[in-house]
Amino acid sequence: MPVAPFPLSVHEISRRVRAGAAAPLAAARASLAAIDEMDSVIRAWSHVVGPDALEAPEEGTGGRLAGVPIGVKDVIDVAGMPTGFGVPALTGGAARFDACCVGMLRAAGAVPVGKTVTAEFAFRTPGATRNPHALDHTPGGSSSGSAAAVAAGMVPAALGTQTGGSMIRPAAFCGVVGFKPGFGQVFRDGMKLTCESLDTIGWYSNTVEDAQAIAQVLIADDGDDNRASDRPLTIAVQLGNPNAALCPESQREIARACEAWRAQGVRCESVEAAAETGLLLRAHDVIMHYEFARSLMPVVARHGDCLSPVLRRAVAHGLAIGAGEYREMLAVQASLRHAWGPRYGGADLILTPSTPGPAPRGLSHTGDGVFNKIWSVLGWPCLHLPTAFNQAGLPIGMQLVGNWGDDRRLLAMGRKLHHLLTQQGE
Amino acid sequence: MPVAPFPLSVHEISRRVRAGAAAPLAAARASLAAIDEMDSVIRAWSHVVGPDALEAPEEGTGGRLAGVPIGVKDVIDVAGMPTGFGVPALTGGAARFDACCVGMLRAAGAVPVGKTVTAEFAFRTPGATRNPHALDHTPGGSSSGSAAAVAAGMVPAALGTQTGGSMIRPAAFCGVVGFKPGFGQVFRDGMKLTCESLDTIGWYSNTVEDAQAIAQVLIADDGDDNRASDRPLTIAVQLGNPNAALCPESQREIARACEAWRAQGVRCESVEAAAETGLLLRAHDVIMHYEFARSLMPVVARHGDCLSPVLRRAVAHGLAIGAGEYREMLAVQASLRHAWGPRYGGADLILTPSTPGPAPRGLSHTGDGVFNKIWSVLGWPCLHLPTAFNQAGLPIGMQLVGNWGDDRRLLAMGRKLHHLLTQQGE
Numbered sequence: 043m044p045v046a047p048f049p050l051s052v053h054e055i056s057r058r059v060r061a062g063a064a065a066p067l068a069a070a071r072a073s074l075a076a077i078d079e080m081d082s083v084i085r086a087w088s089h090v091v092g093p094d095a096l097e098a099p100e101e102g103t104g105g106r107l108a109g110v111p112i113g114v115k116d117v118i119d120v121a122g123m124p125t126g127f128g129v130p131a132l133t134g135g136a137a138r139f140d141a142c143c144v145g146m147l148r149a150a151g152a153v154p155v156g157k158t159v160t161a162e163f164a165f166r167t168p169g170a171t172r173n174p175h176a177l178d179h180t181p182g183g184s185s186s187g188s189a190a191a192v193a194a195g196m197v198p199a200a201l202g203t204q205t206g207g208s209m210i211r212p213a214a215f216c217g218v219v220g221f222k223p224g225f226g227q228v229f230r231d232g233m234k235l236t237c238e239s240l241d242t243i244g245w246y247s248n249t250v251e252d253a254q255a256i257a258q259v260l261i262a263d264d265g266d267d268n269r270a271s272d273r274p275l276t277i278a279v280q281l282g283n284p285n286a287a288l289c290p291e292s293q294r295e296i297a298r299a300c301e302a303w304r305a306q307g308v309r310c311e312s313v314e315a316a317a318e319t320g321l322l323l324r325a326h327d328v329i330m331h332y333e334f335a336r337s338l339m340p341v342v343a344r345h346g347d348c349l350s351p352v353l354r355r356a357v358a359h360g361l362a363i364g365a366g367e368y369r370e371m372l373a374v375q376a377s378l379r380h381a382w383g384p385r386y387g388g389a390d391l392i393l394t395p396s397t398p399g400p401a402p403r404g405l406s407h408t409g410d411g412v413f414n415k416i417w418s419v420l421g422w423p424c425l426h427l428p429t430a431f432n433q434a435g436l437p438i439g440m441q442l443v444g445n446w447g448d449d450r451r452l453l454a455m456g457r458k459l460h461h462l463l464t465q466q467g468e
Numbered sequence: 469m470p471v472a473p474f475p476l477s478v479h480e481i482s483r484r485v486r487a488g489a490a491a492p493l494a495a496a497r498a499s500l501a502a503i504d505e506m507d508s509v510i511r512a513w514s515h516v517v518g519p520d521a522l523e524a525p526e527e528g529t530g531g532r533l534a535g536v537p538i539g540v541k542d543v544i545d546v547a548g549m550p551t552g553f554g555v556p557a558l559t560g561g562a563a564r565f566d567a568c569c570v571g572m573l574r575a576a577g578a579v580p581v582g583k584t585v586t587a588e589f590a591f592r593t594p595g596a597t598r599n600p601h602a603l604d605h606t607p608g609g610s611s612s613g614s615a616a617a618v619a620a621g622m623v624p625a626a627l628g629t630q631t632g633g634s635m636i637r638p639a640a641f642c643g644v645v646g647f648k649p650g651f652g653q654v655f656r657d658g659m660k661l662t663c664e665s666l667d668t669i670g671w672y673s674n675t676v677e678d679a680q681a682i683a684q685v686l687i688a689d690d691g692d693d694n695r696a697s698d699r700p701l702t703i704a705v706q707l708g709n710p711n712a713a714l715c716p717e718s719q720r721e722i723a724r725a726c727e728a729w730r731a732q733g734v735r736c737e738s739v740e741a742a743a744e745t746g747l748l749l750r751a752h753d754v755i756m757h758y759e760f761a762r763s764l765m766p767v768v769a770r771h772g773d774c775l776s777p778v779l780r781r782a783v784a785h786g787l788a789i790g791a792g793e794y795r796e797m798l799a800v801q802a803s804l805r806h807a808w809g810p811r812y813g814g815a816d817l818i819l820t821p822s823t824p825g826p827a828p829r830g831l832s833h834t835g836d837g838v839f840n841k842i843w844s845v846l847g848w849p850c851l852h853l854p855t856a857f858n859q860a861g862l863p864i865g866m867q868l869v870g871n872w873g874d875d876r877r878l879l880a881m882g883r884k885l886h887h888l889l890t891q892q893g894e
Contacts, residue, residue: 142661
């Protein structure tokens with residue numbers, strides 16, 4: 043099956059609808075047709091609205107996202123659609139209300155067309171989704187369906203979530219732009235909170251411009267996206283990770299990117315892996331398991347038979363973590379979150395791998411999040427840029443990381459850097 | 469109707485069940501009988517389980533809260549019970565899962581017996597609940613039913629939430645102990661998040677000991693509750709509030725408390741209202757309305773007819789707040805949250821009014837939260853101590869406030885101070 047992005051960008055769809063050049067539901071109908079055509083193979087969706095149930099955009103056709111069809115990871119409520127958390131046996135009736143983020147997108151004109159497959163409670167056990175670029179390879183997880191749906195061109199954008207590496211890893215494996223905002227930037231009302239100190243809502247799209255269009259709706263900011271354009275960018279290039287090896291083709295791709303950017307006046311300076319890497323990985327592990335266990339304990343108690351042994355073991359493990367260790371790791375998180383300066387003070391952003399390599403073969407695991415957890419626990423915004431394909435046709439790319447609070451600036455810089463690399467004009 | 473607390477304390481119920489001296493569901497059955505007897509008058513409950521649907525405590529009968537019946541504010545999910553948010557027309561089917569906090573209480577042995585009346589979406593428009601001490605007076609809001617249910621003796625403890633003054637004000641008006649933990653101390657999975665930067669789960673009980681028993685289950689800590697006992701306590705007494713007057717009987721009651729405590733070696737030192745009071749009230753107003761509007765917007769869009777004009781106006785107001793002003797107020801919150809030292813550095817805790825006075829007459833409003841919002845936006849833990857009744861038979865009392873992170877220590881100090889005041893032994 044040829045893989046092509048949705049034929050129109052977020053920007054172009056909404057521009058046409060606002061100009062009266064396209065019907066408000068035209069793109070949503072095209073999305074449903076694409077899902078109908080492709081999803082028996084890709085399996086990205088757990089629920090799709092019928093063509094007659096599509097809801098016209100609110101606020102007439104004047105919104106910033108007017109007419110833009112979106113997919114929503116199935117741990118986030120959409121009014122009128124069931125929420126299943128990746129566990130078909132637990133899928134309930136229709137949600138009464140949109141999650142806050144869905145309501146904000148809908149108010150800007152977006153049209154939710156369905157719910158996308160998630161790993162079981164956004165944890166480790168994958169759903170049925172396949173990688174559009176290689177059907178016997180994982181799409182990554184836990185936001186598997188959202189990344190695959192955008193990669194396969196079924197929607198131009200979709201919401202996911204990240205607790206460890208659940209946004210960036212699927213973006214890397216499926217070859218789409220993935221943006222995980224900084225912690226706390228997007229309201230979480232209406233999503234299943236499994237780890238309150240880590241859970242973050244993000245989104246997939248085909249371009250950084252499209253990710254920016256969604257950020258302008260979901261992230262409160264003063265709108266000054268171009269602060270970075272006045273002086274040469276400086277990038278801290280951090281390849282190493284004492285806990286993981288980076289595959290040669292990803293190394294070469296990052297080197298190629300740095301070379302291309304340097305030719306345009308960008309400064310790329312290598313930095314070693316932070317001495318705190320091990321501590322941050324431990325903080326992530328402790329905080330995640332402690333909180334996940336307490337959030338999932340009621341589900342295990344009532345519906346343990348419907349859950350995987352992997353999940354049940356994680357809950358048992360988390361319940362055994364002491365409060366003292368948990369609080370110690372929260373203190374590590376709080377203190378290192380604001381420690382950009384000592385290590386990265388001279389840089390505008392960090393360039394680092396998204397994953398150890400392209401999507402591994404097999405659908406029974408979602409890949410390694412070792413390059414993501416550090417940034418998840420710090421709560422810094424992360425942006426995956428898909429930049430090339432390897433010889434096997436699998437997407438490769440890289441991750442940009444911004445400082446605490448620098449979400450919109452990271453997107454602005456990422457847009458410029460992606461353009462320089464893909465030879466498109468600004 | 470004579471008003472008396474539930475006949476057994478949280479501690480005593482669980483002790484008896486653990487010792488095999490009482491059946492695991494005995495207290496829950498007594499609770500259902502009391503509800504059956506009283507609630508047609510008090511109207512504290514929006515849903516009550518049938519006697520045959522009571523679920524025996526998990527973990528056998530060994531838990532810290534074994535057999536303790538609890539009420540749960542109807543913005544928090546309890547598996548098998550509907551969640552109505554204070555809007556009967558929107559009440560849905562049974563929740564699939566317990567909220568995280570309910571699951572943690574249940575795992576410790578507690579037995580949820582029903583859902584308690586909340587103001588509409590935990591905002592301003594009250595439900596039907598009456599004040600057990602004076603039926604034509606407000607019980608306060610928004611956690612009206614939980615406070616009234618504990619005050620009337622229908623349960624020994626109940627969960628509420630606070631965004632502005634929704635825990636402490638009902639505690640004051642109903643004359644029960646109310647504890648609002650510090651922001652972030654209790655996981656919020658499974659509650660309706662209307663203001664993600666403010667919403668906090670708390671609880672009501674008859675004694676500070678009982679509040680401690682619940683804190684030991686819900687708040688991760690090292691269990692060192694007695695750090696304050698080694699040296700004389702110092703209390704910063706802050707009566708003034710440039711935005712509200714304190715009634716004379718509340719002033720006299722606080723003076724009486726200080727006198728009693730001084731006689732026992734406690735230092736009570738007056739401080740002026742902080743210069744930042746006005747700024748903090750503005751921060752609370754801006755953050756609350758900005759977030760509430762975005763959380764409730766999807767409900768207004770679909771079910772506006774079911775909602776009060778007050779709520780709809782608040783949503784419209786919040787949607788009009790600019791992102792710049794909102795972020796500025798979040799920065800105020802973040803910086804003042806850690807500014808205990810400059811103003812209160814010499815004190816262990818703050819003593820301040822809970823409300824301008826006792827419960828006002830009338831059921832159409834829930835009273836003034838002006839003495840609560842400052843602490844809600846700071847996210848500091850607050851404890852209401854009921855200490856007396858006025859000549860009309862209405863409860864009066866006072867609020868203790870602790871520093872960021874000092875939740876368990878505040879409870880330990882509050883327990884000691886409450887004992888000194890009520891002449892009970894430690």
